[in-house]
Amino acid sequence: MSVAESLSHLDAAAQRVAATTADALGVLAEDLSDRGRAARVADVEAQFARDTAIVHMRVGVAVDQRLRHLHGVVADLGRGARAVPWPESAPLPVEEDALAVAQYVRVGAADLGQFKFDASHTDALPVMIPLLNRANIVVKASGWNSEMANLVQALVARALCASGPGQLMLRVFDPALRSYLSLFSALREVDEALFPRPGAHGEDLEELLRTLTDDVRRVGDLGHGQEGSLGELRQSTGQPIEAYQLVVLLDYPRGVSEHAAQMLEHLLRVGPARGVSFVIHHGAELAHNKSAMAALRNVENSLMFDGTDWVWSAVNGLTIRVDRPSSGSLQATADLVAAAARRCSAPMIAxxxxxxxxxxxxxxxxxxxxxxxxxxxxxxxxxxxxxxxxxxxxxxxxxxxxxxxxxxxxxxxxxxxxxxxxxxxxx
Incomplete structure (x- = not known):
């Protein structure tokens, strides 16, 4: 082989080595690039995990603080008998202060699962609904059963317990003669005015509403334009002036005439500040009339049963585990309320x-x-x-x-x- 041929073979071999080396270097560069990219991705994921943990911690702290604040607010609203859970068979505690009034009553506990950021928050939050001196309550559900009766009984019992002895009069319109509130009949033995016999006919309701209208007007005259509510008048004088009235209307709008609906609409608007509040059971399956339904349009405080859960109109999406006191606890509470009313004395004025x-x-x-x-x-x-x-x-x-x-x-x-x-x- 001549020298020229040998040089030619060496040159070809060198070119092959160079090409192979270049290929190897390219593969090595791609491998190093992939490794760098993976490292950078890993760094970003680690930083994201750290940032997520920080956000999770901060949100958890904020939720904790908010829940503690809500519990504090509820504890303040629920002093005495207002927010304590129902005992198994014993009565609720009864207020002894003649000036006490059930401005808020507990209806159950809130399901906070949909609002909680951290599943470790397990404390139930009592749901306190405004009532005497502040608002009315409409309970909306189809049909009437023992659960509905239990809820209405519990609302009435809470209002009586959290108000001064003998300071809350119960008025009932019961067109279906259900008599579920007869467990409070011991109040009638103390004083007929504390729980007059329930009405059942349309004319009974109209007479009741006329009497309540006169009562609201009289209480308004007592303040002489100086106080905005009966509660403020009582606090300013230090005396249990007048009495509060809780009016329970069952099976609404059965027995409600157009004239009664007009009177009711006015009372629902001005009554609470003058000592008259309503708990209305609205039967969704009952025949409706426009005037009767119009009377409820300004009531923003509604408990509604959607077939599965109880919800409160004041908080969108909030479901409530409604309290279900035993019959023994309800009866014991009613008896204790009557006993407290029996032993209370007239207010003292120097x-x-x-x-x-x-x-x-x-x-x-x-x-x-x-x-x-x-x-x-x-x-x-x-x-x-x-x-x-x-x-x-x-x-x-x-x-x-x-x-x-x-x-x-x-x-x-x-x-x-x-x-x-x-x-x-x-x-």
Whole structure:
């Protein structure tokens, strides 16, 4: 082989080695590139995991703080008997403060699963619904069964327990004569006014609504335009003025005439602030009329059963595990409420509140004699004898044993003696 041929073979071999080396270097470069990309992906995934953990922790802390705040709010609203769960068979605790009022009542506990970020949050949140002095409640469901009866009974029992003894009167319209609220009939034995016999006919409902309208007007007059609600008037005077009324209408709108619906619509709007609140069972399967349904249009506080869950209209999407107290616990609670009403006493008013000592012996008897006998809201109430216009010269005081006749006589004598000197009035 000549030198030229040998050089040619060497050159070809060198070219093959160079090509093979280039191929190897290309494969090596691709491999190194893939490894770099994988490393970078791994770094990004690790950073994402760290960021997700930080976000998860921060959201969890925020949820914890919010839940603690909500529990604190509920605890404040649910003092006393308002938020405690129902005992197995024992009664709920009963308020002793005459000024207490069930402005919020517990209906159950909230299902927070759809709102919780962390499944470790397992505490149930009591659901407190506004009622006396604040709102009305409409319970919407098809049909009437023991579960519906239990819910209405529990609402009434909660309202009675969380209000001062003898300070909440129960009014019931029961057109289907279900008598599920008869477990509170012991209140009637204490005082017929605490739980008059339920009405069942349309005319009974109209009479009830007319009476309630007069009551609302009278309570409004007591404030003389100064207080916005009965609760504020009570707090400002420190006295249990008037009584609250809880009106339960069952099987609505059965027995509701157009005139009754008009009166009801007005009462639903202005009643709560004047001491009259309603719990209305709306039977979705009952025949409707436009006026009866229009009366409910301003009630924003509704409990609705959709066939599976109970929901509260005030919070979209919130499902509620409604409390289901036993019959024994309900009856024991009703008996305890009646016992508390039986032993409660009339409010005490200091004599100096109606007859200031600095005004002693300053009155004149020429135009009659007047005595201060009590308070109506902030206003001192007086009775006058011997005036020229009214011509009232005598007084007859009647009443059952223990109703305060002797106390009234003592107040009259002390007020006359404080107002008039011996030269003006002889006793």
């Amino acid at each position: 004599f100096t509140q109606i007859q200031p000592p600095l005004e002693a012996w300053t009155a004149r008897s020429g135009d009659g004699i007047s005595a201060a006998i009590g308070l109506s809201g902030h206003k001192v109430m007086t009775v006058t004898l011997g005036d020229e216009r009214e011509q009232r010269h005598n007084m007859l005081i009647t009443g059952a044993v223990g109703q305060g006749k002797s106390n009234l006589l003592m107040v009259l004598i002390h007020s006359f003696a404080s107002r008039y000197s011996p030269s003006e009035l002889e006793l």
